[in-house]
Amino acid sequence: MKANQASHSVRRMCGLLGVSPSGYYMWLNRGPSVRERADRRLRDRITDIHVRSRGTYGAPRVWAELAAEGVAVGRKRVARLMRQARIQGVHRRRKIATTRANPAQVAAPDLVRRQFNASGPDRTWVADITYVPTGAGFLYLAVVIDLWSRKVVGWSMRSDLTTPLVTDALDMAIAQRNPEGVIHHSDRGSQYTSAAFGARCRQAGVVPSMGRRANAYDNAVAESFFATLETELLDRTHFGNRIRARIGVFEFIEGFYNTRRRHSAIGYQSPADYERSHQTTP
Numbered sequence: 001m002k003a004n005q006a007s008h009s010v011r012r013m014c015g016l017l018g019v020s021p022s023g024y025y026m027w028l029n030r031g032p033s034v035r036e037r038a039d040r041r042l043r044d045r046i047t048d049i050h051v052r053s054r055g056t057y058g059a060p061r062v063w064a065e066l067a068a069e070g071v072a073v074g075r076k077r078v079a080r081l082m083r084q085a086r087i088q089g090v091h092r093r094r095k096i097a098t099t100r101a102n103p104a105q106v107a108a109p110d111l112v113r114r115q116f117n118a119s120g121p122d123r124t125w126v127a128d129i130t131y132v133p134t135g136a137g138f139l140y141l142a143v144v145i146d147l148w149s150r151k152v153v154g155w156s157m158r159s160d161l162t163t164p165l166v167t168d169a170l171d172m173a174i175a176q177r178n179p180e181g182v183i184h185h186s187d188r189g190s191q192y193t194s195a196a197f198g199a200r201c202r203q204a205g206v207v208p209s210m211g212r213r214a215n216a217y218d219n220a221v222a223e224s225f226f227a228t229l230e231t232e233l234l235d236r237t238h239f240g241n242r243i244r245a246r247i248g249v250f251e252f253i254e255g256f257y258n259t260r261r262r263h264s265a266i267g268y269q270s271p272a273d274y275e276r277s278h279q280t281t282p
Contacts, residue, residue: 124148125145150266170201229257
């Protein structure tokens with residue numbers, strides 16, 4: 001009605017619509033309703049959470065963050081307000097393979113068999129390699145992830161795909177966690193089937209396990225981490241050189257993923273919070 005006042009009188013339009021002019025003016029002059037004001041405040045909190053997530057969270061993780069802050073709200077309402085604010089999470093892309101099997105090397109048996117749950121910390125680790133594109137060529141990243149908490153417990157970055165890439169990541173995990181008889185599960189890439197990697201596992205009491213050749217589902221947890229890294233960092237950032245890429249990946253893993261990012265597989269807690277919540281007092 002307001003848009004057509006220049007062409008038609010308010011009284012005539014009210015008569016056609018079956019409302020009183022006084023009722024129309026009361027509606028026009030009233031302030032936002034209690035629900036509208038609450039939605040506005042909630043939308044501001046949702047926007048803040050989305051920004052703090054580096055612009056990556058969709059409705060489920062935003063809802064989980066609100067719940068952790070003591071805000072009782074339905075997930076559908078969060079999704080509606082995010083649509084209104086044109087806020088959305090990021091979507092995953094397909095992973096490109098970075099490891100190649102060497103037929104001359106003997107692979108370890110698959111001890112995990114797609115059982116991607118662990119009864120406690122440092123029972124099973126999963127490992128894999130991905131690439132980070134930069135303006136100066138690829139930087140390669142190897143990670144070791146604790147299957148129990150989904151925490152990245154070891155990682156390494158190099159400009160080549162040689163065996164030290166994976167042994168360095170393993171060494172970091174061993175130094176941080178001091179495991180006893182942990183299973184280390186990976187694909188059958190030549191870096192993992194190499195004699196040097198096998199010798200390091202034996203020396204540290206680590207039990208190697210490898211999925212079937214060319215089967216990404218046998219190492220789905222590591223694949224999932226890389227999909228998260230790619231969509232939440234690599235697809236949204238251009239690194240001019242490998243130094244900047246190293247800094248960016250380090251900040252993502254240690255400053256966000258391990259410490260703050262909510263993971264659906266562990267009840268929408270961060271890996272660090274999940275481990276703290278399960279600590280037992282001696």
